[in-house]
Amino acid sequence: xxxxxxxxxxxxxxxQEIAQGKYQSAEEVISAALxxxxxxxxxxxxxxxxxxxxxxxxxxxxxxxxxxxTKALASGHHAFARQLAMDGAQQYPDHDALQKYGRILAxxxxxxxxxxxxxxxxxxxxxxxxxxxxxxxYRGNWIAxxxxxxxxxxxxxxxxxxxxxxxxxxxxxxxxxx
Amino acid sequence: MALTFAVTGAxxxxxxxxxxxxxxxxxxxxxAIEGIVTEAIVDTGGVYLLxxxxxxxxxxxxxxxxxxxxxxxxxxxVFLQGRLxxxxxxxxxxxxxNLGFEATAFVPEPHEEEGWSDMPSILxxxxxxxxxxxAIDPVTETFYFGSTG
Numbered sequence: 001x002x003x004x005x006x007x008x009x010x011x012x013x014x015x016q017e018i019a020q021g022k023y024q025s026a027e028e029v030i031s032a033a034l035x036x037x038x039x040x041x042x043x044x045x046x047x048x049x050x051x052x053x054x055x056x057x058x059x060x061x062x063x064x065x066x067x068x069x070t071k072a073l074a075s076g077h078h079a080f081a082r083q084l085a086m087d088g089a090q091q092y093p094d095h096d097a098l099q100k101y102g103r104i105l106a107x108x109x110x111x112x113x114x115x116x117x118x119x120x121x122x123x124x125x126x127x128x129x130x131x132x133x134x135x136x137x138y139r140g141n142w143i144a145x146x147x148x149x150x151x152x153x154x155x156x157x158x159x160x161x162x163x164x165x166x167x168x169x170x171x172x173x174x175x176x177x178x
Numbered sequence: 179m180a181l182t183f184a185v186t187g188a189x190x191x192x193x194x195x196x197x198x199x200x201x202x203x204x205x206x207x208x209x210a211i212e213g214i215v216t217e218a219i220v221d222t223g224g225v226y227l228l229x230x231x232x233x234x235x236x237x238x239x240x241x242x243x244x245x246x247x248x249x250x251x252x253x254x255x256v257f258l259q260g261r262l263x264x265x266x267x268x269x270x271x272x273x274x275x276n277l278g279f280e281a282t283a284f285v286p287e288p289h290e291e292e293g294w295s296d297m298p299s300i301l302x303x304x305x306x307x308x309x310x311x312x313a314i315d316p317v318t319e320t321f322y323f324g325s326t327g
Contacts, residue, residue: 070247070249073249073262074249074250076251076252078225078226078304078305079304082305097245100245101245103264104244104245104262104263104264104282105245105262105282105305106282107305107308107309108279108280108281108282108305108306108307108308108309108310109279109280109281109309110279110309110325110326110327111186111269111277111278111279111309111310111323111324111325111326111327112277112278112279112325112327113186113187113275113276113277113325114268114275114276114277114278115275116187116271116274116275116276121271121272121273124189124208124270124271124272125190125272127208127215128189128190128191128192128208128272131192131208132190132192135192135194139198140198157232161236166236167214167215167236168212168213168214168236169213171215172215173208173215173216173217174214174215174216174233174236175208175216175217175298176230176296176298178195178196178197178198178200178296178297178298
């Protein structure tokens with residue numbers, strides 16, 4: 001290998017590694033460097049897919065895949081985590097953890113239109129109109145709104161919930177106005 | 179050039195700052211998270227649905243329904259601890275029909291409640307809005323949405 005083709009600092013580094021006895025030749029140094037680069041690319045989620053659409057050096061066992069997903073999520077590589085989860089769930093249909101990862105990290109489902117009554121639309125519209133008109137007056141408060149009527153407002157979330165009760169499925173808008 | 183897509187529903191949105199510290203307005207939509215109607219800001223650069231911790235408490239989701247373990251998500255310069263869940267979201271319509279879909283949601287751990295800023299919940303694009311056709315008319319402050327199915 002002709003080191004003159006490398007930038008001077010890299011050529012010096014290669015010579016230094018050989019001089020220290022870590023490697024026998026320039027080819028060995030370059031190969032080691034490329035392996036590290038490939039490993040880094042796979043870990044960072046930027047690795048090139050091979051012909052079968054999978055990353056090189058993918059983990060094989062279910063436990064290794066789970067560990068790799070966790071690592072990808074922790075480092076913010078969400079797309080790579082999804083790919084691992086989807087592939088892993090397909091590869092290990094009886095592995096509970098991978099099935100859960102596959103389901104939760106899967107792409108969102110296609111939106112499904114849901115029948116809505118004219119009354120529900122009117123109530124929702126009234127809430128939006130109230131917010132447009134009054135949001136500035138209630139800054140710093142949690143509010144509960146229903147069909148354009150203010151049920152309660154308070155800086156305390158717990159206070160509002162205590163006044164209106166369980167909001168789930170009751171078309172009560174619960175939000176903090178900042 | 180006319181741009182058309184099949185709209186399922188439309189709603190007005192609020193265009194206001196999301197926190198007391200901010201002056202820049204954001205697109206704030208009323209949505210339902212697992213049947214709880216609340217507001218969320220649209221953040222096309224964000225990931226997942228980030229569920230407000232206090233609202234998460236109302237959802238009554240236990241850790242067994244999430245992927246484990248707890249992960250950390252970088253949120254406004256701070257790492258938040260939480261778990262990933264699959265939640266059902268509904269885009270609510272003033273005109274047309276609501277649109278429901280399942281998305282990946284980051285639910286902060288209960289101890290993060292105090293550390294959460296004044297942000298409402300956040301609709302990220304990746305893992306959340308990525309399969310929704312949507313358009314915004316800033317003149318009428320209307321958010322249009324449609325199914326990709």
